[in-house]
């Protein structure tokens with residue numbers, strides 16, 4: 001039997017998707033390619049284009065829905081309880097503000113006149129300082145965390161910046177691929193520090209966040225079966241805004257997909 005190349009049968013077709021590579025990240029739009037909102041790809045330029053910064057990257061697989069991971073990341077009050085290596089110790093003043101710009105949600109925290117975290121002490125002395133931690137969410141699950149430390153009452157643009165990227169991709173039902181990157185603009189050429197940061201970040205995201213989020217997922221499944229409704233607290237404000245935007249965007253996309261499929 002011999003085989004010879006021939007044109008594809010007229011009825012054979014596969015669906016194609018819009019794909020874009022930026023800053024070492026591959027962005028895919030799972031809807032109709034011509035409707036891909038490329039101008040909505042959020043800014044992660046610090047991961048690729050800006051030579052003032054370097055990054056350490058990691059990955060973990062979370063056995064929980066990506067929306068639970070979003071809840072975790074939008075309420076960073078949990079850092080004080082869950083992450084001894086990342087928390088600011090004994091701040092004299094703490095502020096929290098939620099902002100929304102279109103479909104982008106910010107959860108902004110300040111820890112003023114506190115002792116910087118173990119992570120920040122790689123760049124900054126263990127003395128009274130101001131720390132800012134501002135989480136930016138872009139649909140559906142792309143988060144940029146602006147973290148920095150300065151002297152007391154100094155502008156946030158000064159001092160050391162150690163942002164994070166948190167990129168969540170839904171996997172099979174109720175599971176999440178979680179890619180993270182720790183970025184910095186100080187002590188850039190230091191492989192030993194890269195390794196220390198990788199260890200600290202893994203301890204926080206894999207050793208501390210992952211088991212809590214997975215336990216939440218297990219409890220939530222049980223609670224939903226009982227008809228229990230969650231109680232919302234003040235620090236949930238940013239996560240609630242995220243949820244509202246997500247619900248609206250998913251409904252809009254479903255409607256657009258239906259219209260595109262209609263004969």
Ligand SMILES: [Fe+2]
Pocket residue numbers: 072078079082083204205209
């Ligand atoms: Fe966390």
